[in-house]
Amino acid sequence: MKRLTIVSAAVLAAIVSLPSMARENDTLVYDVYVGPRIGLFGTDSDRLAADNGRVDTFAGGFDSAFAGIEAGLNFTPEWGYRMYFDYLRGDAQSLGTVDGTIFGVDVMYNFDQNWYGTIGFNATDYADQVHRFYRVGLGHKTFLNNDWALTVEGAVQQDEGDLTEFLLMTGLRYYFGINGYNPNSVPAEPAVAPAPVVRDSDGDGVPDDRDACADTPTGYKVDANGCTVYENETVRRDLVVTFGFDSSVIPANQKGDIRVAADFLKEYPQLDVTIEGHTDSTGPADYNQWLSERRAKAVGDSLVSDFGIEQSRVKTVGYGETKPRVSNDTRENRALNRRIEANMSVTKQVPVKD
Numbered sequence: 001m002k003r004l005t006i007v008s009a010a011v012l013a014a015i016v017s018l019p020s021m022a023r024e025n026d027t028l029v030y031d032v033y034v035g036p037r038i039g040l041f042g043t044d045s046d047r048l049a050a051d052n053g054r055v056d057t058f059a060g061g062f063d064s065a066f067a068g069i070e071a072g073l074n075f076t077p078e079w080g081y082r083m084y085f086d087y088l089r090g091d092a093q094s095l096g097t098v099d100g101t102i103f104g105v106d107v108m109y110n111f112d113q114n115w116y117g118t119i120g121f122n123a124t125d126y127a128d129q130v131h132r133f134y135r136v137g138l139g140h141k142t143f144l145n146n147d148w149a150l151t152v153e154g155a156v157q158q159d160e161g162d163l164t165e166f167l168l169m170t171g172l173r174y175y176f177g178i179n180g181y182n183p184n185s186v187p188a189e190p191a192v193a194p195a196p197v198v199r200d201s202d203g204d205g206v207p208d209d210r211d212a213c214a215d216t217p218t219g220y221k222v223d224a225n226g227c228t229v230y231e232n233e234t235v236r237r238d239l240v241v242t243f244g245f246d247s248s249v250i251p252a253n254q255k256g257d258i259r260v261a262a263d264f265l266k267e268y269p270q271l272d273v274t275i276e277g278h279t280d281s282t283g284p285a286d287y288n289q290w291l292s293e294r295r296a297k298a299v300g301d302s303l304v305s306d307f308g309i310e311q312s313r314v315k316t317v318g319y320g321e322t323k324p325r326v327s328n329d330t331r332e333n334r335a336l337n338r339r340i341e342a343n344m345s346v347t348k349q350v351p352v353k354d
Helices: 002-023 252-267 285-305 331-337
Strands: 031-043 048-051 054-057 061-074 079-092 096-110 115-126 129-143 148-159 164-176 230-242 273-277 314-318 339-351
Touching: 031 079, 031 148, 048 129, 061 096, 061 164, 079 115, 096 129, 115 148, 230 252, 230 285, 252 285, 252 339, 273 285, 285 314, 285 339
Parallel strands: 273 314
Antiparallel strands: 031 061, 031 164, 048 054, 061 079, 079 096, 096 115, 115 129, 129 148, 148 164, 230 339, 273 339
């Protein structure tokens, strides 16, 4: 029990101190999640079961199942903790069906946006036998969209004695507070009223006896000889795609913006594009640099694989947290800074409207 008390105190100290450390940086984002989970529980063959004075054992292996709920808090991109409650049911060798509960808390570390590890402790009350365990685990999460994630996790737990038990589980998490952002579409150019009709055969305002260019289109400027005047015009398209917290997955509702950019590149095959990736200031700078490059590459790959743009025309670069669009002083602003940008322009000759 002495070693249990020391380790439990150490884990509790880590759980309490980590949020305090996070609050030193007021740019950190707090994300809360909750969700159900189910799995298989592998009992130790030395575990005892009791019922009305009768004592029994388990066969060992994955002979029990459980279902429960978990709630967690990520206070940095890497660190978080969670609490969970599970209901156990299985079969002792002669007593038959027995049940119990598990209540525990874990400190969690995210290796990246998909893989995470856990360490914590719990109280397992199973078949009227209460044990306290230390537990370590490894899990993988897959984001289904900005709010929902599917998890698969394995763990092993050890008590103060000789009991070593295993579990495999899957869960569904709902994340609170991740705000999406849809960039404004490029405004349409205002319509220009056609030039007044000039009384001549092609309506360009130049009498036919001086008109060197017959049948010029109405509504465009002509020179003294009645020929259409051209000027250089720069056509621009801007692409902005924002991402969920700590994610390089392109939101489904922003695929249309990438399609618009691809159509513009197809219309002007002489044009290349550079995709610039950015992050907010949450987390280490080197991690943000890596994440910004991943975001830029995700959009560049989409232009190539989804919309048929040649790979040689697409370049990607990451700037990490060094070029924020707005200050990182609010949650909403940080959502705007988790983005990629691409500015495309081409100069062409167009007839001058009258």
